[in-house]
Amino acid sequence: MEHPPETQRDEGYKYEWIKQSIGDAIDSGALSAGDRVPSLRVMSRKSQLSITTVMRAYLDLEQEGRIESRPQSGFYVRRKQRELAAPRTSNPDLKPTRLDSLDFHFEIMNAMVDTAIVPLGAATPAAELLPLAELTKRLRQVGALHKDAYGYEELVGNRKLRAQIAYHMLETGMNVHMDDIIITNGASEALYLALAVLAGPGSTVAVESPCYFGYLHILETLGIATLEIPTDPETGVDIDALEQAFDLYDVKACILQPNYNNPFGSLTPDAKKQRLADLFAARGVTLIEDDIVGDLPFAGPRPRTIASFKPELEAIYISSFSKTLSPGLRIGWIYSKALHSDLHRRKMAISMNTNRPAQLALADYLAGGRYAKHLKNYRAHCRRQVNQIAAAVEKFFPEKTRLSDPKGGFLLWTVLPERIDSDRLYRAALAEGIGIAPGSIFTSQNRYRNCIRLSCGHPYSASIEAALKRLGELATASVGD
Secondary structure, X not given: OOOOOHHHHHOOOHHHHHHHHHHHHHHXXXXXXXXXXXXXXXXXHHHOOOHHHHHHHHHHHHHOOOEEEEOOOEEEEOOOOOOOOOOOOOOOOOOEEOOOOOHHHHHHHHHHOOOOOEEOOOOOOOHHHOOHHHHHHHHHHHHHHOOOOOOOOOOOOOHHHHHHHHHHHHHHOOOOOHHHEEEEEHHHHHHHHHHHHHOOOOOEEEEEEOOOHHHHHHHHHOOOEXXXXXXXXXXXXXXXXXXXXXXXXXXXXXEEXXXXXXXXXXXXXXXXXXXXXXHXXXXXXXXXXXXXXXXXXXXXXXXXXXXXHOOOOOOEEXXXXXXXXXXXXXXXXEEOOOOHHHHHHHHHHHOOOOOHHHHHHHHHHHHOOOHHHHHHHHHHXXXXXXXXXXXXXXXXXXXXXXXXXXXXXXXXXXXXXXXXXXXXXXXXXXXOXXXXXXXXXXXXXXXXXXXXXXEOOOOOOHHHHHHHHHHHHHHXXXXXX
């Protein structure tokens, strides 16, 4: 292999030269599917470039789907597996429903926090991908830097933290005032507050279908009926069906997650967000916009929110740092100018306050300007992990499997052949130390029984690959049951 031209090395195109060299070798047949790509050390020596530069080029090629890494083995030309079809648009019954029981949900949630199982079920990031050392340092400094660090915080939340959040929300397209933000114990409490204010027992709230199972827990706890709306796995909620639902029922609110929906991973296009904003304004239905993974696009700028397309819209915005910084800090927030006082009173009745040391530490971390750099690296990890697990699903899962193609976040929605019961698959996998989330928990109706959600929040490893292979075997065996 020749060395890159001096002009390219001087102008900073070194990793692009490596990408082109490997790509040309694949295109010409010099490297075939399944062949091992020259190791980082060998490529570094031959090209006279640093291992860091070579690694950067290889990771880009991996994200493009041209090569793949194998645990403790190296990089290989990716085999052309069958192209899995995308899931179809969901088609739930357009009627309010209630859950019969939450017992199975609670059983699964308890399993999700079991560190002994392979973590393909819980939608949480691996600790090694988060800036925990920096956050720990900040927490240790809290007592020395802040008077009364372990006392009560302002009831609406730490001022410095709310100011940092308001600044961060500019990236969503929303220009908000810190005084309209309330710090909560995660996004779950934020959603509970919103629903408690907007909808009473016996009322109806619309959601995407499938939807995050945590929504169903809160709705059921408050005695609220769930109205599931057909949803496209790539572009989000069906607007025509949503408008029809508004015609048929007295819908008190609608919960939408337009940026990398859980579990589909769908991203609602800007034009569709504008239509949704117009619809909510025209119908007077309150939008509760969950933007908890909006910070995790695989490429390009951070996506805007629905509310940003109509600033006068009286929407409620909720989010948290659980998916990007630390699940355990339990720092979320809720924003609403129109309903701020009502939300504040509910917060005082439910929990009054949110952990002050955690707020102080997080405010200091955000003020230090490190969040953007962390997100850049973290997004690359999420994209790579999603691609790696998607490739394993293509390789190991049964024929006629369908797979989502998210553009951000770290979740994959997998539709298995219709004869497979994902509840039974969940129990069989759990018995072998593998965690998954069966599709039945993402609906209030009897649906998605042949679907599973896979979490890609942990770096791909030999144990994860083995778990996916075994999961594929269990699923394939179920087809013949």
